Amino acid sequence: MYPVITINREFGSGGHSIGEEVAKRLNIPFYDGQIVERCSIESGYAKEIIEEQGEQASNSDKWFNFPSVSYMYYQTPQDEIYLAQRRVIMDIAKEGPCVIVGRCSDYILEYANPPIKCAHVLIHADYEHREKRILEKYGEVDGVDIKKRIAKKDKQRRAYYHYYTDRSWGDYNNYNLSLDSGKLGEELCVYLICEMAKKLG
Amino acid sequence: MYPVITINREFGSGGHSIGEEVAKRLNIPFYDGQIVERCSIESGYAKEIIEEQGEQASNSDKWFNFPSVSYMYYQTPQDEIYLAQRRVIMDIAKEGPCVIVGRCSDYILEYANPPIKCAHVLIHADYEHREKRILEKYGEVDGVDIKKRIAKKDKQRRAYYHYYTDRSWGDYNNYNLSLDSGKLGEELCVYLICEMAKKLG
Numbered sequence: 073m074y075p076v077i078t079i080n081r082e083f084g085s086g087g088h089s090i091g092e093e094v095a096k097r098l099n100i101p102f103y104d105g106q107i108v109e110r111c112s113i114e115s116g117y118a119k120e121i122i123e124e125q126g127e128q129a130s131n132s133d134k135w136f137n138f139p140s141v142s143y144m145y146y147q148t149p150q151d152e153i154y155l156a157q158r159r160v161i162m163d164i165a166k167e168g169p170c171v172i173v174g175r176c177s178d179y180i181l182e183y184a185n186p187p188i189k190c191a192h193v194l195i196h197a198d199y200e201h202r203e204k205r206i207l208e209k210y211g212e213v214d215g216v217d218i219k220k221r222i223a224k225k226d227k228q229r230r231a232y233y234h235y236y237t238d239r240s241w242g243d244y245n246n247y248n249l250s251l252d253s254g255k256l257g258e259e260l261c262v263y264l265i266c267e268m269a270k271k272l273g
Numbered sequence: 274m275y276p277v278i279t280i281n282r283e284f285g286s287g288g289h290s291i292g293e294e295v296a297k298r299l300n301i302p303f304y305d306g307q308i309v310e311r312c313s314i315e316s317g318y319a320k321e322i323i324e325e326q327g328e329q330a331s332n333s334d335k336w337f338n339f340p341s342v343s344y345m346y347y348q349t350p351q352d353e354i355y356l357a358q359r360r361v362i363m364d365i366a367k368e369g370p371c372v373i374v375g376r377c378s379d380y381i382l383e384y385a386n387p388p389i390k391c392a393h394v395l396i397h398a399d400y401e402h403r404e405k406r407i408l409e410k411y412g413e414v415d416g417v418d419i420k421k422r423i424a425k426k427d428k429q430r431r432a433y434y435h436y437y438t439d440r441s442w443g444d445y446n447n448y449n450l451s452l453d454s455g456k457l458g459e460e461l462c463v464y465l466i467c468e469m470a471k472k473l474g
Contacts, residue, residue, distance in 0.1 A: 191456070196445055244397055244443055249465075250451035255392070260472050264450075264465055271461050 074098055074169035074273040076190040077265065078177040080241070083225035084202030086253045086261075087195035088173055093262045095171040098269055104173040107160055115156035117149065122157075125150045154236055165190070169273075174229070178246055179237040191272060193265055194242070194250040201254030275299055275370035275474040277391040278466065279378040281442070284426035285403030287454045287462075288396035289374055294463045296372040299470055305374040308361055316357035318350065323358075326351045328375060328433045355437055366391070370474075375430070379447055380438040392473060394466055395443070395451040402455030 077094065081087020088104055095102035112119045154176075161177050164170060165188050172181075178192040197205075203218050213221065233241040244250060249268055251261045278295065282288020289305055296303035313320045355377075362378050365371060366389050373382075379393040398406075404419050414422065434442040445451060450469055452462045 194445060194451075198446070242445055244395060244445055244451050245399070247451065248453040248456045250395075250445050250448065252449040255449045256469065256473070260469065263472070264468060267465060267468060268457065268461065271464065272457070 073189070074100060074269045076165045076169055076181060076188055077171045077269060078181060078190060078192045079171060079173045079195060080178055080193065080247065081174065081195040082197065082202065083222055083229070084206040085195045085197040086205060086258050090195055090253065090258055090261050090265070091171045091173050093258075094265045094269070097262065097266050098169070098171075100168070101164075101170040102173075103164055103170060107157060107164070107172070107175060110160045110164075111153065111156045114160055115153060117153055117156070121149070122153050125153050169269075176233055176236050179233075179239060182246075189272075191249065191268060192247045194244075194247040195253050195261060196242075196250065197252060197254030274390070275301060275470045277366045277370055277382060277389055278372045278470060279382060279391060279393045280372060280374045280396060281379055281394065281448065282375065282396040283398065283403065284423055284430070285407040286396045286398040287406060287459050291396055291454065291459055291462050291466070292372045292374050294459070295466045295470070298463065298467050299370070299372075301369070302365075302371040303374075304365055304371060308358060308365070308373070308376060311361045311365075312354065312357045315361055316354060318354055318357070322350070323354050326354050328430050370470075377434055377437050380434075380440060383447075390473075392450065392469060393448045395445075395448040396454050396462060397443075397451065398453060398455030 077091070079087050079091040079094075081090075091104070092102050108119050108122045111117070111122050115122070157175050158180050161172060161175065161180050162184060164172065165177075165181055165184065178190075181188050181190045182192070199219065199222065202222055206218060206222065212218070230241040233239070239246060249265065251264060253261050256264075278292070280288050280292040280295075282291075292305070293303050309320050309323045312318070312323050316323070358376050359381050362373060362376065362381050363385060365373065366378075366382055366385070379391075382389050382391045383393070400420065400423065403423055407419060407423065413419070431442040434440070440447060450466065452465060454462050457465075
């Protein structure tokens with residue numbers, strides 16, 4: 073049986089597409105945006121709020137006047153969303169082999185009890201490749217420098233990851249396989265992840 | 274034609290054995306200790322000195338009374354050895370596809386002019402796997418804690434790498450493929466590196 077594959081990715085590295093294609097070839101479910109939907113049902117928060125808060129660093133101050141904050145425990149809506157996402161990720165992983173993108177899924181599943189068989193993948197690429205891919209896929213945003221867009225998104229994901237896991241995003245120790253999609257290309261990344269899953273399966 | 278494959282490894286992760294097996298399967302030369310021999314001829318330094326200084330951080334002070342130090346430029350014997358190793362690595366890589374272990378070879382070849390087609394691999398593993406492997410391969414050293422041995426060797430390599438490249442050893446941006454040999458096992462690492470080389474070739 074294939075492991076649950078978590079995909080961690082730099083913005084613009086093609087991690088989402090690579091994960092989707094891996095799931096398709098291995099004929100297992102793929103979860104990225106779908107987690108938001110399940111999390112919305114689980115937590116009661118609107119999908120838009122979950123999307124906005126789902127991979128950003130916690131900032132307790134701005135939530136202090138939010139009605140559902142549990143003042144006693146200083147648990148912000150973002151914390152509640154994280155915990156709901158955590159439950160959703162655990163439930164999904166227990167259902168069987170699948171591909172899950174981001175949302176600290178590597179950390180959450182690594183310490184699951186009872187243990188869940190999983191393999192953690194990091195997809196990265198140099199700025200040049202990421203810029204090209206982002207412009208092709210999302211187009212330009214008026215007045216916003218592409219380098220700043222990349223840096224901001226990466227920074228948010230890193231901060232979110234660090235806040236909830238106390239680990240450094242991008243530390244090679246967290247991943248079983250790290251791939252440079254800029255150098256290798258998306259097709260080779262998909263192939264190597266599938267081969268790894270088959271051999272571990 | 275396969276790329277030149279550089280292997281960077283944590284002490285005890287099996288990087289040497291993995292690289293050797295990759296070279297065997299791809300039928301290309303393998304260079305680790307052999308670099309020392311060529312470097313000895315190139316630089317005039319004894320093999321033992323090159324081995325000792327080959328992957329350790331520079332420490333100018335202790336060399337200050339060494340007869341061949343070029344006082345004018347503060348170039349230590351270690352710097353001379355680094356430069357000789359650099360020349361040897363460049364010469365080897367120009368001869369055609371091969372596997373080269375450590376010695377900042379990823380950095381040296383990445384910026385070669387004219388460019389050399391290469392792929393940079395990192396092999397790592399958790400402490401538990403590395404401890405087991407080191408004890409099996411090298412045995413115990415009386416009175417020296419295994420964790421301290423690992424930490425010291427890693428620290429030396431990191432410091433050496435940082436000193437001569439001004440980059441962080443282990444930063445995923447430096448590698449096209451990073452593999453956790455503890456989780457994947459040596460055989461799967463060899464297989465994935467060979468597949469990468471064939472598809473890039």
